[in-house]
Amino acid sequence: xxxxxxxxxxxxxxxxxxIKYLEQQGYQYKDFGTYSEESVDYPDYALPVARAVASGExxxxxxCCGTGIGVCIVANKVPGVRAALCHDTFSxxxxxxxxxxxxxxxxxxxxxxxxxxxxxxxxxxxxxAGGRHARRVEKINRIEQEYGC
Numbered sequence: 743x744x745x746x747x748x749x750x751x752x753x754x755x756x757x758x759x760x761i762k763y764l765e766q767q768g769y770q771y772k773d774f775g776t777y778s779e780e781s782v783d784y785p786d787y788a789l790p791v792a793r794a795v796a797s798g799e800x801x802x803x804x805x806c807c808g809t810g811i812g813v814c815i816v817a818n819k820v821p822g823v824r825a826a827l828c829h830d831t832f833s834x835x836x837x838x839x840x841x842x843x844x845x846x847x848x849x850x851x852x853x854x855x856x857x858x859x860x861x862x863x864x865x866x867x868x869x870x871a872g873g874r875h876a877r878r879v880e881k882i883n884r885i886e887q888e889y890g891c
Contacts, residue, residue, distance in 0.1 A: 743866070746791040746800040748774035748824035749850075750784035750813070752762060753806025756858055761821045769866070775853070788816035795844050803845040804862065810849035812863045824879070829842050829853050831864040838868035840875045851886035 745764060749824035754776055764771045774790045776782045784807045791803040803825075805813040810827045815826035824843035826837035829852055836842035846865045848858050870876075 743767060743802065745769055745796040746774060746803040747771050748787040748791045749806035749814035750776060750787055751779045751781050751846030753850045754779050756848060756855060757854040759859065759861055763862060774885065778840045784812045785816045789820070792817040792820035792823045792845060796820045805845060805878040806848045806850055808849055808851040810847040810852065814847040815870045817847065819878040828861050828865065831860055834861045835868045836867040838865055839871040842879050852877065
């Protein structure tokens with residue numbers, strides 16, 4: 743599995759912890775930045791991850807900011823992206839099983855790194871359940887098409 747990862751300044755430290763985890767677990771990843779805690783604009787980092795996942799270059803994406811909200815909004819503007827903001831493992835698992843989420847967003851200022859790593863692990867190991875959920879994801883795809891996304 744290839745993972746695209748990025749953060750703004752508010753999620754930089756959390757991104758670094760997640761990268762350590764990905765390396766320990768043997769995941770392939772690409773870090774799309776930022777590379778310090780210097781203030782930056784989160785759309786500049788969320789968008790490249792979302793594009794990389796939507797294009798199929800990467801299987802999944804993880805994006806961090808202070809709350810996880812801004813980067814989630816940006817990522818969900820890209821057709822083919824189903825970004826989920828998760829601050830607990832139940833939501834992480836459900837986002838994969840029920841929504842086939844392909845981008846995970848996290849808020850460094852909301853959760854600690856220990857819980858964040860549990861969420862990442864759960865999210866990466868969970869699979870889309872298909873069945874009735876596939877019908878619902880297809881409806882999301884049609885909404886994207888209808889609104890010119």
